[in-house]
Amino acid sequence: MPIFGIVHQSYIMTLKQLAKELNLSFSTVSKALRDSHEISIETKNRVLAKAKALNYQVNPLASSLRKQKSKTIAVVIPEVVNDFFGPVINGIESIAQEKEYHVLIYLTHEDMQKEVAITKLLQNGRVDGIMMSLSEQTSTTTHLKALQEKGIPLVFFDRIAEDINAPKVTTDDYNCGIKATEHLLENGCKRIAFLTIAPNLSISNKRMNGYLDALKKHNIEPDERLILSCTGDDAKNNELILQLLGNSKRPDGVFASVEKLAISTYAICAELNLNIPEDLKVICFSNMQTAAFLNPSLSTITQPAYEMGREAAAILFDLVEKKGKQPRVEKMVLNSILVARNSTKVILFRKP
Amino acid sequence: MPIFGIVHQSYIMTLKQLAKELNLSFSTVSKALRDSHEISIETKNRVLAKAKALNYQVNPLASSLRKQKSKTIAVVIPEVVNDFFGPVINGIESIAQEKEYHVLIYLTHEDMQKEVAITKLLQNGRVDGIMMSLSEQTSTTTHLKALQEKGIPLVFFDRIAEDINAPKVTTDDYNCGIKATEHLLENGCKRIAFLTIAPNLSISNKRMNGYLDALKKHNIEPDERLILSCTGDDAKNNELILQLLGNSKRPDGVFASVEKLAISTYAICAELNLNIPEDLKVICFSNMQTAAFLNPSLSTITQPAYEMGREAAAILFDLVEKKGKQPRVEKMVLNSILVARNSTKVILFRKP
DNA sequence: TTTATTTGCGACAACGTTGTAGGAACTATC
DNA sequence: GATAGTTCCTACAACGTTGTCGCAAATAAA
Numbered sequence: 001m002p003i004f005g006i007v008h009q010s011y012i013m014t015l016k017q018l019a020k021e022l023n024l025s026f027s028t029v030s031k032a033l034r035d036s037h038e039i040s041i042e043t044k045n046r047v048l049a050k051a052k053a054l055n056y057q058v059n060p061l062a063s064s065l066r067k068q069k070s071k072t073i074a075v076v077i078p079e080v081v082n083d084f085f086g087p088v089i090n091g092i093e094s095i096a097q098e099k100e101y102h103v104l105i106y107l108t109h110e111d112m113q114k115e116v117a118i119t120k121l122l123q124n125g126r127v128d129g130i131m132m133s134l135s136e137q138t139s140t141t142t143h144l145k146a147l148q149e150k151g152i153p154l155v156f157f158d159r160i161a162e163d164i165n166a167p168k169v170t171t172d173d174y175n176c177g178i179k180a181t182e183h184l185l186e187n188g189c190k191r192i193a194f195l196t197i198a199p200n201l202s203i204s205n206k207r208m209n210g211y212l213d214a215l216k217k218h219n220i221e222p223d224e225r226l227i228l229s230c231t232g233d234d235a236k237n238n239e240l241i242l243q244l245l246g247n248s249k250r251p252d253g254v255f256a257s258v259e260k261l262a263i264s265t266y267a268i269c270a271e272l273n274l275n276i277p278e279d280l281k282v283i284c285f286s287n288m289q290t291a292a293f294l295n296p297s298l299s300t301i302t303q304p305a306y307e308m309g310r311e312a313a314a315i316l317f318d319l320v321e322k323k324g325k326q327p328r329v330e331k332m333v334l335n336s337i338l339v340a341r342n343s344t345k346v347i348l349f350r351k352p
Numbered sequence: 353m354p355i356f357g358i359v360h361q362s363y364i365m366t367l368k369q370l371a372k373e374l375n376l377s378f379s380t381v382s383k384a385l386r387d388s389h390e391i392s393i394e395t396k397n398r399v400l401a402k403a404k405a406l407n408y409q410v411n412p413l414a415s416s417l418r419k420q421k422s423k424t425i426a427v428v429i430p431e432v433v434n435d436f437f438g439p440v441i442n443g444i445e446s447i448a449q450e451k452e453y454h455v456l457i458y459l460t461h462e463d464m465q466k467e468v469a470i471t472k473l474l475q476n477g478r479v480d481g482i483m484m485s486l487s488e489q490t491s492t493t494t495h496l497k498a499l500q501e502k503g504i505p506l507v508f509f510d511r512i513a514e515d516i517n518a519p520k521v522t523t524d525d526y527n528c529g530i531k532a533t534e535h536l537l538e539n540g541c542k543r544i545a546f547l548t549i550a551p552n553l554s555i556s557n558k559r560m561n562g563y564l565d566a567l568k569k570h571n572i573e574p575d576e577r578l579i580l581s582c583t584g585d586d587a588k589n590n591e592l593i594l595q596l597l598g599n600s601k602r603p604d605g606v607f608a609s610v611e612k613l614a615i616s617t618y619a620i621c622a623e624l625n626l627n628i629p630e631d632l633k634v635i636c637f638s639n640m641q642t643a644a645f646l647n648p649s650l651s652t653i654t655q656p657a658y659e660m661g662r663e664a665a666a667i668l669f670d671l672v673e674k675k676g677k678q679p680r681v682e683k684m685v686l687n688s689i690l691v692a693r694n695s696t697k698v699i700l701f702r703k704p
Numbered sequence: 705t706t707t708a709t710t711t712g713c714g715a716c717a718a719c720g721t722t723g724t725a726g727g728a729a730c731t732a733t734c
Numbered sequence: 735g736a737t738a739g740t741t742c743c744t745a746c747a748a749c750g751t752t753g754t755c756g757c758a759a760a761t762a763a764a
Contacts, residue, residue, distance in 0.1 A: 012476065012502060014720060025744045030722065040742060055498075057476040061417040062720035065749050070413065072456075080445075081438040089432045093459050097466075102478070104424075105457045107445050114449075124364065124409040125750090126454070146407075150364060266645050290640065293618050295647030366750060377714045382752065392712060414750030417719050477720090 091309020136198035177210015189253030256284035443661020488550035529562015541605030608636035
């Protein structure tokens with residue numbers, strides 16, 4: 001308690017203080033602020049004016065505690081440095097802002113232990129709902145079931161948990177796996193390699209199944225040596241790709257299920273003096289904004305990331321707001337698009 | 353109240369229920385959980401065991417309300433689809449996870465009105481501190497002062513508010529403005545254009561001053577027609593750049609203060625059949641991961657985004673945890689690095 | 705034995721809201 | 735002029751914690 005000097009205190013207005021200023025009970029003030037029919041118009045106006053003058057804001061913690069809802073959702077994703085999750089967050093945030101919700105963000109860094117730890121933090125009223133895209137490593141789902149047992153609405157997007165009964169927003173990964181493979185076949189590839197990561201990820205499987213089924217459809221026997229299962233270790237991945245492409249029986253097409261493996265392929269082709277698309281055609285799943293400016297421009301399958309974020313968020317808010325009811329949508333599949341660029345271009349005449 | 357059937361309720365454990373199960377008062381249980389010296393070891397163990405068995409988690413809302421701190425910070429940024437803010441968030445989150453804080457994210461979409469609205473939401477206990485990078489449009493700072501008056505710790509990074517007395521983490525924009533300009537000069541450019549956005553942004557000014565001072569140092573008279581002030585409207589920007597480059601007195605070097613203007617430049621050069629770096633050299637501020645794979649590879653000034661996030665967050669937590677004291681750091685300037693690539697390469701012999 | 709001191713626990717009042725119950729002071733009904 | 739119905743406000747008990755205070759019982763000191 002300072003005795004001398006002016007106390008410049010950060011004055012946080014509360015309902016009680018506001019009530020005292022107005023000579024009203026604080027329940028009257030509370031109701032007036034929430035436009036209750038129990039309060040006369042004169043009083044309401046008086047309260048509103050004073051609240052504005054004193055810059056009163058309700059305390060969200062107290063309000064949330066009392067109402068048992070936090071007006072907050074959590075977004076749990078592997079990474080944020082990524083052309084896919086960026087727009088997804090954008091989509092989520094756009095709906096959240098409309099609905100006046102707040103967005104907590106948690107990154108798993110592709111680490112299942114972190115994912116588990118994060119879900120623990122979300123179990124007790126901190127959030128009204130959760131949106132998730134699983135980490136590469138995630139193999140068990142007890143931590144996800146725990147969330148459901150607590151009755152917290154949950155929506156998955158892109159990297160979903162098949163065995164959890166919750167709404168899921170995905171893209172047509174299987175179809176795109178087929179489309180990408182057929183695109184390479186149509187442009188003359190005979191030996192197509194498939195580069196993938198995280199075998200327990202739903203999207204990896206679907207994309208690979210598309211690849212395999214496309215080959216089958218065109219009567220091509222899949223070659224195990226052309227299927228590369230990469231990891232989080234970039235150096236190791238590069239070595240694997242180097243082995244694949246340095247080989248005399250190297251592929252003439254590469255279908256990368258994730259962007260970073262395509263970029264590695266570009267780098268290694270430069271090293272090996274392989275020309276894209278002459279010696280090797282490359283296509284991959286990617287939301288990179290500068291794919292068109294790469295050398296050569298990169299053919300991609302692009303996911304509607306922003307829309308996925310929006311749709312998934314919309315489903316979540318729907319679920320949050322009529323708690324316990326059935327979700328509006330059980331499964332939503334959005335379409336990705338294949339954008340053919342120079343990395344898969346047909347070369348009619350070879351340069352001398 | 354259902355009479356028949358099994359009620360599968362989402363059972364949320366509270367302190368009171370836990371206490372009842374243990375035949376202890378809830379204040380005893382509360383203290384036991386927080387390892388108070390007032391509680392015997394036997395009781396503590398009993399409580400801890402039961403809490404684990406029943407999967408008790410403290411209610412963060414109640415706890416925050418009582419303790420008057422939310423263990424949450426807000427990150428207010430213009431965009432998330434961006435190679436700069438992505439790593440920044442990553443850096444922030446890494447520290448937040450260490451310190452067991454939660455991170456709320458808010459996007460202004462370069463809109464000052466949204467920025468103002470967001471700051472209003474953060475005024476009453478929702479967060480213990482705020483990290484901000486201003487929107488392009490932000491011209492007044494009363495909304496920022498309001499935060500400070502409420503006593504909420506605030507740290508700026510990259511796009512700072514010069515007139516607000518709060519810690520600021522930036523990069524050496526002025527120096528880099530000089531370095532980039534000199535790099536172009538050294539590589540033979542005579543007429544260097546400067547492409548910028550958002551004139552009221554601190555970083556824009558500093559970068560431009562670097563550009564101007566570098567010209568002055570080399571006795572070159574700045575040409576107003578070579579300074580392009582772009583906006584948020586991409587189509588309009590493209591037109592401006594087209595005018596600049598379509599002109600007979602076009603520049604032979606472009607220094608873009610933001611990445612997107614460099615990308616536009618690439619696109620327009622393609623349109624006009626201008627060769628980079630032969631006809632025009634290009635350099636820009638950018639954290640693009642694929643700059644090396646562009647056609648041609650793009651020379652950049654790259655900011656240490658992740659480190660900025662970490663440093664700014666560390667300063668904020670420092671401030672949050674010893675509230676009211678002086679900040680540890682008033683101003684921190686990290687160094688960006690210039691990476692020269694082919695877009696600014698010297699061409700000794702022109703192709704026929 | 706009497707008087708301090710420690711140990712271990714419980715009661716209780718916050719934190720800032722919201723919603724229910726209650727109750728004056730009016731106005732309308734018969 | 736008693737009864738019923740509005741209107742407008744206040745009191746109070748939650749929501750789930752945390753921290754202060756008080757108080758028995760056990761231990762130590764005199």
